[in-house]
Every structure is written in C-alpha cells, then in structure tokens.
Amino acid sequence: MKRGAKLLASATALLLAGSTGFAADIIGEPAVNYCRAVGTSDLVLTDNMVELKDRVVKLMDESIAVANSPEWINSSRPAFVWASEAKVACGKAYGYLKTNYKDEDYLNKCECFHDRMVEYMH
Numbered sequence: 001m002k003r004g005a006k007l008l009a010s011a012t013a014l015l016l017a018g019s020t021g022f023a024a025d026i027i028g029e030p031a032v033n034y035c036r037a038v039g040t041s042d043l044v045l046t047d048n049m050v051e052l053k054d055r056v057v058k059l060m061d062e063s064i065a066v067a068n069s070p071e072w073i074n075s076s077r078p079a080f081v082w083a084s085e086a087k088v089a090c091g092k093a094y095g096y097l098k099t100n101y102k103d104e105d106y107l108n109k110c111e112c113f114h115d116r117m118v119e120y121m122h
Contacts, residue, residue, distance in 0.1 A: 041111035060090035079120040086113035
C-alpha cells in the first residue's frame with residue numbers, strides 16, 4: 001500500500017474509533033503545535049469579503065493540487081496529510097463565506113493547515 005493510502009486509511013481508522021484529533025495526528029505531533037503562531041489568522045482579519053473569498057479559494061486550490069499530486073501522495077513528508085486537512089477546512093470556510101458569514105474557526109484552520117502543508121513541502 002502506498003504511503004498516501006496508508007495515511008488515509010490510518011486517518012479513517014482514527015475517525016471511526018471516535019478520535020477527536022485531526023488526521024495529521026498520525027504523524028505524532030501534539031495538537032497544540034499545529035500552527036507556529038497561536039492566535040487570529042490573517043484571513044480572519046480581512047474585512048473585504050471579495051478579497052477574503054479570493055484568498056480562501058487560492059489556498060483551497062493550492063491544497064487540492066497538492067492532495068491530488070502523486071509526488072506528495074507518495075512522499076515520506078506529511079504535506080499530503082496537511083493538504084487534505086487544508087482543502088477541507090478551506091472548503092468549509094468558503095461555504096460559509098458564500099453566505100457572507102465569516103466562520104473564524106474554519107478560516108484559522110484553513111490558513112494554519114495550508115501553512116503547515118507548505119512548510120512540509122520545503
């Protein structure tokens with residue numbers, strides 16, 4: 001089984017077992033250290049809804065590209081896992097934004113998980 005498939009299977013097993021953690025927990029990092037800077041993301045601080053939607057879509061598109069890339073699916077780095085988390089968080093944030101609601105939790109997760117993805121790509 002390829003690494004990406006193993007990670008996805010492990011994440012699914014965690015969710016089915018009732019884990020409240022993220023799929024990225026399987027790489028052994030504590031939940032409190034997901035993002036370097038704890039606090040409000042730049043996305044949450046953006047007041048212009050058009051600009052905010054554009055930024056969220058950009059992060060989501062980049063995350064989808066990495067999550068679908070064989071290079072990262074088969075990599076030993078956890079970029080694929082963080083890309084998968086980011087595409088979901090950004091997608092949910094964008095869904096709320098389409099109704100002109102800024103869900104701070106999903107905006108923070110979107111930016112955080114995307115940042116982690118990029119960090120593991122370099």
